[in-house]
Amino acid sequence: MDPMDAWPESVIFGFIPSERGEELVNDIQPFMDYMTAELGVEFEGRVTADYNGLVVAMGTGQADFGAFGPFGYVQAKDQFPDIEVMIQSIRFGSDLYHGQWFTNDPSICESDPVVGAIENVDGTPTILDPTEVKALQVGWTFGDAGLEPEFLDDGTAVDPGLACNASLESVRGKKIAFTSATSTSGAVFPQLQLLNLGIDIENDLEYSYLESHDNAVAAVYNGDFDIGLSFDDARRNLRRDNPDVGSKVFVFNITDDIPNDVVAVRGELPQDFKDAVFNAIEKFLETEEGEAIFDEIYGWTDIRRASESDFDVVREAAEKLGVTND
Numbered sequence: 657m658d659p660m661d662a663w664p665e666s667v668i669f670g671f672i673p674s675e676r677g678e679e680l681v682n683d684i685q686p687f688m689d690y691m692t693a694e695l696g697v698e699f700e701g702r703v704t705a706d707y708n709g710l711v712v713a714m715g716t717g718q719a720d721f722g723a724f725g726p727f728g729y730v731q732a733k734d735q736f737p738d739i740e741v742m743i744q745s746i747r748f749g750s751d752l753y754h755g756q757w758f759t760n761d762p763s764i765c766e767s768d769p770v771v772g773a774i775e776n777v778d779g780t781p782t783i784l785d786p787t788e789v790k791a792l793q794v795g796w797t798f799g800d801a802g803l804e805p806e807f808l809d810d811g812t813a814v815d816p817g818l819a820c821n822a823s824l825e826s827v828r829g830k831k832i833a834f835t836s837a838t839s840t841s842g843a844v845f846p847q848l849q850l851l852n853l854g855i856d857i858e859n860d861l862e863y864s865y866l867e868s869h870d871n872a873v874a875a876v877y878n879g880d881f882d883i884g885l886s887f888d889d890a891r892r893n894l895r896r897d898n899p900d901v902g903s904k905v906f907v908f909n910i911t912d913d914i915p916n917d918v919v920a921v922r923g924e925l926p927q928d929f930k931d932a933v934f935n936a937i938e939k940f941l942e943t944e945e946g947e948a949i950f951d952e953i954y955g956w957t958d959i960r961r962a963s964e965s966d967f968d969v970v971r972e973a974a975e976k977l978g979v980t981n982d
Contacts, residue, residue, distance in 0.1 A: 663929045666698035670710045670719035671953075672728065683953045686945065694936045697929075706867055707731070707838040714739050714920060721933070722920050723954065726970045727840040727979070729918050733964075742930060743919035743937065744962035747955050750790040751966075755841035755911035756888040757824070760876050760904060764830075765820035769906045771795075772819040773889070781910050783819050792955065793817045794891040794902035806895070814895045817902035824853055824909055832863040833872040833884035838979070840970060841887040842869060845911040848977050870894060877905050892955075915966045917954065934961070 669691075671684060684701040691699040702719065704710040707728040713719035715736030724732065732739050744751055754776070762769055773789040774781045786793040787803045795816030797806035806814040827850070835842025843865070850857060857863055866872050869886035870893045876884040877898060888910065894901045919937075921930055938959055940946035950956040 662926045663695075663697055664720070664925065666700065667720040667925075668713075668718065669699055669701050670713050670722040671701060671703045672707050672710050672723065672725070680953060683949060687940065687949050687953075690940050690946070691933070691936055694939070695932055706836050711735060714922065717922065720922050720925060723917065724920055725838075725840045725917050726915050726967055727838050727844050727974060729920050730967050730970050730974065731838055732920060733967075738923040739920050740923045741918050741962040741964060741967070742921045743934060743959045744966065745916040745918065745954065745956045746958035746960060747916065748790060748792060748957050751916050751960065752913040753791060753841065753916055754888050754914060755845045755885055756890075756907045757822075757827075757846065757883060757885060757909040758873070758876060758891070758905050758907045759822075759883045760879060760906075761830075761882055762820070762906075764822045764826040765906075765908060766822055767820060769818035769820040771816045773817060774819050774821075774907050774910045776910065776913065781821070783821060786816060789888075791888040792892065793889045794895055808896060808899060812899050814899045815901070815903040817889060817891055818906035820906060820908050822908035824849055824855070826908075827883055828855060828860050830861055830882040832857075832861050833875040833881040834863055834865050835869050835872050835885060836865050836867050839869075839885075840914055840973075841911065842872060842885045844970075844973055844977060844979060845914055846885050848973050849911060851977060873901065873905060877901055887955075893952075915970065918962050919959075934959070 671680060680703050688699040688701040704713060710722045711728065711732040714722045714732050729741055772783040773786045773793045775784050775789045786796055795806055795814045796803050808814060837843055847857060866875055869890040872884040872886050873890050873894055875881040891901045891905055941950060941958060
């Protein structure tokens with residue numbers, strides 16, 4: 657019997673809305689078309705309303721693969737142990753990222769915002785040159801000679817991102833835009849920082865969950881919220897329509913290191929099929945089209961095999977914060 661005879665005829669690949677849902681649907685379709693052509697199995701992409709929707713879809717067999725943030729995966733695994741982590745994403749050589757705190761209010765800064773980015777140096781958030789940090793910053797792109805200032809197709813310059821240092825104590829009394837309650841970078845790790853400082857999100861600030869990283873950046877850009885949270889650097893997702901986003905929305909703090917987002921899979925799928933999917937995605941990322949598509953949807957530049965132990969730090973954070981599956 658040909659092992660491929662055991663492969664499914666079609667699969668559903670679930671995504672969460674890191675950007676506006678309608679845009680994400682359009683962005684992922686070429687990826688799904690590639691996977692279908694490469695493996696001879698029909699791939700359908702579906703964008704769920706939120707992390708919890710993808711968790712349920714994976715656990716009930718309504719999705720076969722799912723692109724999760726770290727806590728979303730931990731939540732899925734705890735509820736449905738048969739789900740397996742398959743792919744660990746890499747961005748510019750790093751399998752770690754942060755949640756970033758950003759604002760439109762320079763008065764919270766300890767000094768004037770400057771062109772730069774924040775990285776943890778010996779455990780302390782420190783402003784560095786934007787070309788010296790792991791995450792690709794707004795206003796920069798990769799050219800033939802490496803990192804260079806970015807210009808849009810019409811020649812418009814994208815403002816380089818600004819950064820300043822500010823204590824998280826400055827968020828007291830502010831209006832905060834989190835992404836979703838189960839977003840690792842957009843809620844779980846930032847809220848743990850506040851808890852450790854004795855800041856009560858229910859009593860010491862006003863907040864809302866806006867469901868996507870793009871929405872959080874847009875809310876601060878538009879002045880609807882004072883402060884927002886996202887992965888670093890989600891400002892890039894708005895640069896085409898708002899090339900001044902990097903100068904109007906500036907980063908002032910970051911979380912501890914977080915393992916990058918993942919692709920999880922239903923464990924009962926044939927192992928050779930799971931291996932073929934990994935290899936196809938890795939191959940797709942090596943193409944210009946694949947690199948461009950993943951830059952738009954998740955900022956991935958490479959992948960590696962994931963390990964369950966990578967997510968112990970996420971489980972510990974969730975336990976400290978009291979985040980449950982209920």
